Amino acid sequence: MMRWGMVIDLRRCIGCQTCTIACKLNINVPKGIFFCKVNDYEVGTYPNVIRRFLPTLCMHCKNPPCQDVCPTGATVRRSDGIVVVDYDKCVGCSYCMMACPYGARTFYAKMETYYGSEMTPYDKVVAEKFKPGTVVKCDLCRERVEKGLRRGLKPGVDPEATPICVISCITNARHFGDLDDPMSNVSKLVRERKGYQLHPKLGTDPSVYYIE
Amino acid sequence: MAVGYKFQTEWVLRRGLLLLTAMYVGAVGGATYFFSVLLNYGLGVVVGFILLGICKPLFHLAFLGRPSKFYLMPSKPGTSWISRGFVGLIFFLIFGGVVVCSYTTWTWLQGTTALLTISIISLGLSLFLVLYDGFVLASCKGIPFWNNGILPILMLTTAFIVGIACIDSLYLMLQPTPTTLIKVLENWHAFFLLLGAFLVIAFLWVATYIDVTAEKSVYVILRGNVAPIFWLTVFLAVIFPLTAVSYSLLIKPLNTFLSIIGMVELIGDFLLKYSFLRAGIYRTLVYPWSYSIVV
Numbered sequence: 001m002m003r004w005g006m007v008i009d010l011r012r013c014i015g016c017q018t019c020t021i022a023c024k025l026n027i028n029v030p031k032g033i034f035f036c037k038v039n040d041y042e043v044g045t046y047p048n049v050i051r052r053f054l055p056t057l058c059m060h061c062k063n064p065p066c067q068d069v070c071p072t073g074a075t076v077r078r079s080d081g082i083v084v085v086d087y088d089k090c091v092g093c094s095y096c097m098m099a100c101p102y103g104a105r106t107f108y109a110k111m112e113t114y115y116g117s118e119m120t121p122y123d124k125v126v127a128e129k130f131k132p133g134t135v136v137k138c139d140l141c142r143e144r145v146e147k148g149l150r151r152g153l154k155p156g157v158d159p160e161a162t163p164i165c166v167i168s169c170i171t172n173a174r175h176f177g178d179l180d181d182p183m184s185n186v187s188k189l190v191r192e193r194k195g196y197q198l199h200p201k202l203g204t205d206p207s208v209y210y211i212e
Numbered sequence: 213m214a215v216g217y218k219f220q221t222e223w224v225l226r227r228g229l230l231l232l233t234a235m236y237v238g239a240v241g242g243a244t245y246f247f248s249v250l251l252n253y254g255l256g257v258v259v260g261f262i263l264l265g266i267c268k269p270l271f272h273l274a275f276l277g278r279p280s281k282f283y284l285m286p287s288k289p290g291t292s293w294i295s296r297g298f299v300g301l302i303f304f305l306i307f308g309g310v311v312v313c314s315y316t317t318w319t320w321l322q323g324t325t326a327l328l329t330i331s332i333i334s335l336g337l338s339l340f341l342v343l344y345d346g347f348v349l350a351s352c353k354g355i356p357f358w359n360n361g362i363l364p365i366l367m368l369t370t371a372f373i374v375g376i377a378c379i380d381s382l383y384l385m386l387q388p389t390p391t392t393l394i395k396v397l398e399n400w401h402a403f404f405l406l407l408g409a410f411l412v413i414a415f416l417w418v419a420t421y422i423d424v425t426a427e428k429s430v431y432v433i434l435r436g437n438v439a440p441i442f443w444l445t446v447f448l449a450v451i452f453p454l455t456a457v458s459y460s461l462l463i464k465p466l467n468t469f470l471s472i473i474g475m476v477e478l479i480g481d482f483l484l485k486y487s488f489l490r491a492g493i494y495r496t497l498v499y500p501w502s503y504s505i506v507v
Contacts, residue, residue: 039497039498041216041498054497054498056497065353065354067291068291068292069291069292069293069294069351069352070288070292071284071285071286071287071288071292071294071295071298072281072284072285072287072288073284073287073288074284089281089284090277090278090281091276091277091278091279091281091282091284091285092276092277092278093275093276093277093285093294094222094223094277095292095294095348095352097220097222097354098220098222098223098349098352098354098355098358098492099351099352099353099354100353100354101353101354101495102354102495102497103218103354103494103495103497107222107277108277109227109277131278132277133276133277133278134277134278135277198497199495202353204353
């Protein structure tokens, strides 16, 4: 079996938001919505304060609560571990948003253009890809990964087959690969650097790990 | 993006008000139907059926992002409470519809075993439809405040209270002299009011032990920005009706005044649902003890 996943090195993340913008540009995410976010917070008390960053995206859980609650079967976990939304089936009930413990989903209410009423080429792609009235989320750049695989490339190693947030990271904080392959880069990082998941007690088993 | 507490708004503000209204009319309608069938009160059966079987689904449809795809909703009754509710609603429309007809056009059905069986099934379905909203909320892992086993029972109890309040209002507005029906209802009313007050306290108390986010929600309800609405609810839906019903039962029957109490309770229950949905906060990604200042 294959299970695409990501490891994020929090010591390396400097909160530059390059991944946020790269995702926005390449995936044509609708206006006001971000699939890839970098959250920031401060640790300590004055004067000993440090600023920390927590990049987040859809965790592509092994037991996704969003899939369980979806009444139409629009949310599906594929055999490669990627959790996808079929926008043709989604009715926009937002149940999955309430069920997701990671805040990875957003309701896309209506198509909004960036510059006035006229659609830019970017807006046109947004209109083709996403349907207003549905809940949208990160799909781990599945098209990119699939194209790469068809070309015989190795996701996580070859940039053209790797999610855009990973290859755009200027500090190499993000790593992508097959979590089911014990010899993959991500499996090694999780094993050697004691990778951890967010909210492990919920039993969702996310495919995104963090290392420090 | 700063790490901190983020309130859910999808299910309570703007279009979310439609969902809140759907839950509210469903609870009022379901309980009104339930008690009316039990007490053989025809008007209550019709009103309950209209609220639960027609108004609730219409508000749900209006809430959906893509209502034209509603027919896909019963696809996953195995895991999704919304799907289960949809399936339950279809059956309720069938069985409840027959019961309503027996009070209006098909009066020849009255007293038959077939109607008794259909009535029992429709009673079960109306109870299920009142309960499932609670299960929808309780199954949300993203909102720890709702992720609480007491919520479905609390929602059922508050629905019973407003159902009785609705029957009181309907009955006493049209017929000022109370009958045995109202006297029976008043005893139940007092019982469910006490049970409801106890469950609200238990729900909030249990929530403080679930998660730090749920604890924050309790703070928001009791002392934060939702507090004015919540305390108004406590007065409208618990203190005022409990005092009035106790007075009516123990000292002197209040008769027509009970219909006013019923209407106050109906407002109170809407506000209670609003405050519980409004206090829903998404599970925080970074726990407060790992940081000191939210940026």
